[in-house]
Amino acid sequence: MEEAIARLRQWTAESDNIVFFGGAGVSTESGIPDFRSVDGLYHQTYRFPPETILSHSFFKHDPAEFFAFYRDKLIVQDAKPNAAHLKLAQWEQEGKLKAVVTQNIDGLHQMAGSKTVLELHGSVHRCYCEKCRKPYPEAFINEGTGVPRCACGGIVRPDVVLYEEGLDDKIMSDSIRYIQNAEVLIIGGTSLNVYPAAGLINYYHGDKLVLINLSETPADHLANLVIHGKIGEVLSQL
C-alpha cells in the first residue's frame, strides 16, 4: 500500500489533468451509507428492495412509500465533506484537477468547494414539480410529510435519476469528454455495478488509471494502480 500511495503521489503531483470519477464510497467517511456494502442501504430491511422503490414505475405507483423511504434513507442532514472531497476541491483550486464526475446525489463535493462537478444521478438539493417544472426548495420535500404536491396538483420530486430513467445527455457527454482527455483518472468508492455510469471507465485511454476502493471491483484488472482502502484515508496522504 505504501508503494502504491507513493506512486499515486508522484502521478498526481506531476499532473495538471486529473479527473475523478466516484460513487457512494466517497461519502461513507462522512457518515452516509453506500448501497452495496454489508452495512449499505441494500442490506437494510425495508418493505421493498431499494432498487424497486427507487424506480420510476414504483414512484408513479406508490409515491407515498417512495417519499417515506426517500426521507428515511436518502436524506442525510448535517453530513460534512470528508478528506476525499476536500483533497479533490484543493486539486481543482490548484489547477490540477479538471472535473469530478459523481454518481452521488448528496452535494458534498460542492460543499467542499469543487466547482466542476458532473452529477450523473442528479442531486437531492434540487427539487421540482413533475407536472409544471416549477422549482422547489429541498425543505419542501424533506420537512414535509406524505406526498409533496405543487399548487398545480403535480408531485414535487427530487431531481435525482431513478431506475428506468435516462441520464442527462449533456452531463454524460461532458463526463465522457473529461475522461477521454484525462491524463490521470482516479476512480474511487464505486462498485462499478450500475450502468451506464460504470461504462465511463471505457472512455479512458491513458496509462494512469487508479482505482481506490475498499472492496474489489469488476474493473480492478483494467487499472494501472489498485488501492484497496478508504478513499479519505488514502487521499489525505497525498
Ligand code: OAD
Ligand atoms: P455502491 O454502494 O454500489 O458501491 C460503493 C463502493 O464503495 C463499494 O464497492 C464499497 O466497497 C466502496 N466503499 C465504501 N466505503 C468506502 C471508502 N471509505 N473508501 C473507498 N471505498 C469505499 O455505490 P455506487 O457504486 O455509487 O444509483 O452505486 C452506484 C449507484 O447505485 C448509485 O448512484 C445509486 C445506486 O443505485 C441511483 O440511485 C440511480
Ligand code: ZN
Ligand atoms: Zn406544478
